[in-house]
Amino acid sequence: MVPIGEAARQSGVHVETIRYYEREGIIPPPGRAASGRRLFAPEDVARLRFIRRCRSLGFSIADIRALMGLGGAEGASCAEIGAIGRAQLEQVRARMAELARLEAALAELVAECREGRTACPMLEGLMRE
Numbered sequence: 001m002v003p004i005g006e007a008a009r010q011s012g013v014h015v016e017t018i019r020y021y022e023r024e025g026i027i028p029p030p031g032r033a034a035s036g037r038r039l040f041a042p043e044d045v046a047r048l049r050f051i052r053r054c055r056s057l058g059f060s061i062a063d064i065r066a067l068m069g070l071g072g073a074e075g076a077s078c079a080e081i082g083a084i085g086r087a088q089l090e091q092v093r094a095r096m097a098e099l100a101r102l103e104a105a106l107a108e109l110v111a112e113c114r115e116g117r118t119a120c121p122m123l124e125g126l127m128r129e
Contacts, residue, residue, distance in 0.1 A: 001031065007040035011048035018048060026051065026065060059088055 007030075008015045021027045022038075027047055030038045040048075047068070054064045063084050070081050112121035 001039040001041055002045070003033075004030075004038045004040065007038075007045050007048060010045045011052060013048045013052050021048070021051065024061065026061060026068075057088065058092060059084075063088065 002010065004015055004018060007013075008018060011018075013021075018027070022029055027044065030040045030044055033039050050068070051064055054067065059067070066084055067081060070084075109122045109125050112125065
C-alpha cells in the first residue's frame with residue numbers, strides 16, 4: 001500500500017487527477033490509514049495506469065468506465081471492447097481530417113503573407129470570413 005503521492009509517481013497520474021477520478025467514481029475509494037491518508041494497493045496503481053493510457057489515446061471518461069466494466073466482466077467479448085476502440089479510432093481520424101483542412105487553409109494564408117508589404121493578405125483573408 002502506497003500513499004497518493006507515490007501512487008501518482010508510479011502511475012504517471014497527477015494527484016489532483018487521482019482525486020478527481022475518485023470523486024467521479026472512476027476508481028473506487030482507496031483504503032485509508034489510521035491518519036486518514038489514502039493508501040493505494042498495487043491493483044489501484046495498475047488501474048490508474050490503465051486510465052492514463054486510455055486518456056492518452058483520447059478515450060472519454062465514459063468509454064474508460066465502459067472498458068473497465070467490460071474488462072472484468074465474465075462473458076465480455078472482444079467485439080464489445082473492439083466497438084469502443086473502433087468508435088474512438090473513427091473520432092481520431094475525423095479530427096485528423098479536420099486538422100488537415102485547417103493546415104491547408106492556414107498554409108494558404110501564410111503563403112500569401114510577404115514581408116515588407118503594408119497591406120497583409122493574410123490579415124485581409126482572415127477578416128473576409
